[in-house]
Amino acid sequence: MTGDKGNKLARALPGSSLDDRLGTDAKLDSSSQKRIGDQLRAMYDELMQQPVPDRFKELLDQLDKKKDGAQ
Amino acid sequence: MTPEPDLREALLAAVPGLRAFAISLSGQVDRADDLVQDTLLRALSNLHRFEPGTNLNAWLFTILRNLFHSEYRKRRREVEDPDGSFASRLKIQPEQGSHLDFEDFREALSQLPSDQREALLLVGASGFSYEEAASICGCAIGTIKSRVNRARLRLAATLNVDDMDDLGPDSMTRAALQG
Structure with a gap:
């Protein structure tokens, strides 16, 4: 997994200067953390509320039919 | 293995969460929907590997995440983007x-x-x-x-x-x- 490299030791990768500056032990204060969390969830909720595209319902319907035919 | 009768409903119920994750991960709605579709297909063909009683959502997210990463590696080779600068320019298309x-x-x-x-x-x-x-x-x-x-x-x-x-x-x- 390319995404897993290096982080087991929480070591800043070369070039990630922001990580260097922030350090690995830095913690966000709770109000900033809440603000980030609220924004993230608000953005996510908007995505979650989008209607499920028909293609997924149709896909699952087809598979149901196939299964009925096979049994 | 005979799927549980409510499996279709459970999978359908998981779709909004999978889409939100895929859109946020990939930054592209079209690509995210393809990812979700591939995830559902793979889940259905691997149902025998799913342990009933464990977290269906976590299992589906694992599949989607793995598909995203294997596709990402493939694309990165295709567009000759070794440093990932193409990927870093990916954004959610606001008009969609x-x-x-x-x-x-x-x-x-x-x-x-x-x-x-x-x-x-x-x-x-x-x-x-x-x-x-x-x-x-x-x-x-x-x-x-x-x-x-x-x-x-x-x-x-x-x-x-x-x-x-x-x-x-x-x-x-x-x-x-x-x-």
Whole structure:
């Protein structure tokens, strides 16, 4: 997994200067953390509320039919 | 194996969460929907591997995440993007059914390293525990905690630097898209 490299030791990768500056032990204060969390969830909720595209319902319907035919 | 009768409903119920994750991960609605579709197909053909009673959502997220990463590696080779600069330019296309209210936040999210982004999305938005997120990403719990922490720090730094209330470039984008 390319995404897993290096982080087991929480070591800043070369070039990630922001990580260097922030350090690995830095913690966000709770109000900033809440603000980030609220924004993230608000953005996510908007995505979650989008209607499920028909293609997924149709896909699952087809598979149901196939299964009925096979049994 | 005979699937449970309510499996269709369970899979359907998982779709909004999978889509939100895939859109936030890939930054592209079309690509996200393809990812979700591939995830459902793969899940259905591997149902025998799913242990009943365990977390169906976590299993589906694991499949989607693995598909995303294998496709990402493939694409990166195809577009000759060894340093990932193409990937870092990926953004959610605002005209595709989304409001513009979170444009700054999305922009900041898209600039995170992908391992930090997915960790934050799983824990901070999708509602998984650190333990579940670690299992989905195939890494240690401490790694997930570290990534989530770094993601939050980086987002806070980016959003402060760019000032979330600054209407400069964003208002132009809004005007262009609305006009």
